[in-house]
Structure formats: C-alpha cells, structure tokens
Amino acid sequence: QSALTQPASVSRSPGQSITISCTETSSDVGSYTYVSWYQQHPGKAPKLMIYDVSNRPSGVSNRFSGSKSGSTASLTISGLQAEDEADYYCSSYTSTSTWVFGGGTKLTVL
C-alpha cells in the first residue's frame, strides 16, 4: 500500500496542459521535501524529470515543472506533445531513510 497517492489515469489533447498530483497519505513520508518525478515509456527504464520537488535535470524540457503545496506535490506538463504519453511516477524519501513510489499515473495524449 503506497504512501503516495496519484490518479490512475489522466488524458488531455495535444497543446494543452496537465497537472498530475501526488498526495502524501502516511506520516512515514516525513518532511516530504525530497519529491521526484519519473517518466516511463512502455518497455523502457524510468527517466528522472523532476527532483527535490521542483528542480529539472539538464536535458529535460522546460515544459515540465514541479511544485508542492502542503501534502500534495504536483507535476505540470505544458504544451502536451504526443511523446509525453507515458506513465508518470512520483517518489519521496521517507523519515525511515527509505523511499516510496506513488502508484503511477497513465497519461494519454488524445
């Protein structure tokens, strides 16, 4: 049972924006400061898109941004493109020095 809750699926049209939420549901997540987001295409390894809530690794499009308000972290993708269609996972470092993933969100770009 994940301590991070994500919507199972979301869909938008190309060019639109989407925000995927990740809500902390367990006190084990601690300060919830170290939130990361990953993109995974079918059959591929995950790719880091956002780390430490809102930092974007080099090479990741600035269409991707992260934020957090209270117990909910969010990944926003602007100007959706067909290649953004993938599974997205949030992850957080916990108070017990381990990590937890959200259940994942399947993004469909219609």
Place this chain on the structure above:
Amino acid sequence: EVQLVQSGAEVKKPGESLKISCKGSGYSFTSYWIGWVRQMPGKGLEWMGIIYPGDSDTRYSPSFQGQVTISADKSISTAYLQWSSLKASDTAMYYCARSEYVQKGPDYWGQGTLVTVSS
C-alpha cells in the same frame, strides 16, 4: 558517458539463488548511491533499497528487508542484488539507478534485468 549496464535476463526455478549485477562507468562509482527498483509485470515501480559503494552503507525498504541482499564491489564498479531462495512472486524487471545523494531521485538508470521464476 555515464552508463549503468545490468546483467542479462535470468530464468530460475523456485528455491534457487540468484545474484544480478549493475556495472557503473563514466563516473566515480564510489561517490554515488546505487538503488534497486522492482517492477512486476504490468505494475508500478517499487523501491527495494540503496547502497553507497564508497562505504557500503546499505538501506532497505521495509517490504524488502530480509528478502534480498544488496552489495557492491567498488574494485570493479559493480553493485549486486541477490536472493537466497527465489519465489514465483519475484518474477519482475529489476532496475539499478544512480543517485547523487541519498535523498535525490536517481538520474541514470540501467536497462533493467528481467528475472523469471517458474517451475
């Protein structure tokens, strides 16, 4: 170029032991954490644990504590994930991934090792 190259797919029987590997190159292997992530067929990602090859500091997620062993051999820049007695439920893709510091999301990932456990 940073690379994490994992060992090849494995087919094992229940009760058998297994050790899979993850070789790092293109960076200082002892200065980054290596984590392991499980993905069961058609399911989401699960953190298993992480090791700092520099001093072998190892931490396990509660669900995997006692079920697997994570280790590293810094002399050959390789991290390992091993099982002493596999179960059918261990059938999954396993990824290794590199983190700059223990709290940070991994930035480089291996290609994955598919482990199939079947009688």
